[in-house]
Amino acid sequence: MNQYSQLLNYIKQLGESDPFVNTVEQGSISDAFLDKGEIYPLLHIDVRTGSFTNGQTIIFNVELTCVQQRDTNKEIVNDRFYKNDNEIDNYNETLAVLNRIWTTMYKDFCDKNITSSENPSLSKIEDAFSDRLDGWQLIFDVELPNAEINICRDLEC
Numbered sequence: 001m002n003q004y005s006q007l008l009n010y011i012k013q014l015g016e017s018d019p020f021v022n023t024v025e026q027g028s029i030s031d032a033f034l035d036k037g038e039i040y041p042l043l044h045i046d047v048r049t050g051s052f053t054n055g056q057t058i059i060f061n062v063e064l065t066c067v068q069q070r071d072t073n074k075e076i077v078n079d080r081f082y083k084n085d086n087e088i089d090n091y092n093e094t095l096a097v098l099n100r101i102w103t104t105m106y107k108d109f110c111d112k113n114i115t116s117s118e119n120p121s122l123s124k125i126e127d128a129f130s131d132r133l134d135g136w137q138l139i140f141d142v143e144l145p146n147a148e149i150n151i152c153r154d155l156e157c
Contacts, residue, residue, distance in 0.1 A: 015043035041068040066094040067135035094135035115143045
């Protein structure tokens, strides 16, 4: 029964192969972004909750957070729309990462006998944490087969 680690390793591999991602980490989001040596853009994986269904599958709630540091230009800028930072670029870049990862996962799920929510939600992260991070958080559920348990065999149906 290693569905949890298989899911983490699969998403880690996708993040590491993305041309925009420099760092992939996992764990609680409350413990994320604390290392001053982080190299951005960063993909954070957090499996929030899980549940057993009928004994044949396990459902995990997954949060993928992709962030980039905001860079503020010290020069005076009179453009009220774009201002003097890279905020819009950060949102475009991190959204592209999550879009590539989600699209790849969604295509691969069928081959791996995994089902997922079809319409994951996105939340915007704006100037957050101590590093002034911008980005997006993608939240979705996945249902993985639980091949280790056979209800009829294990419970003598």
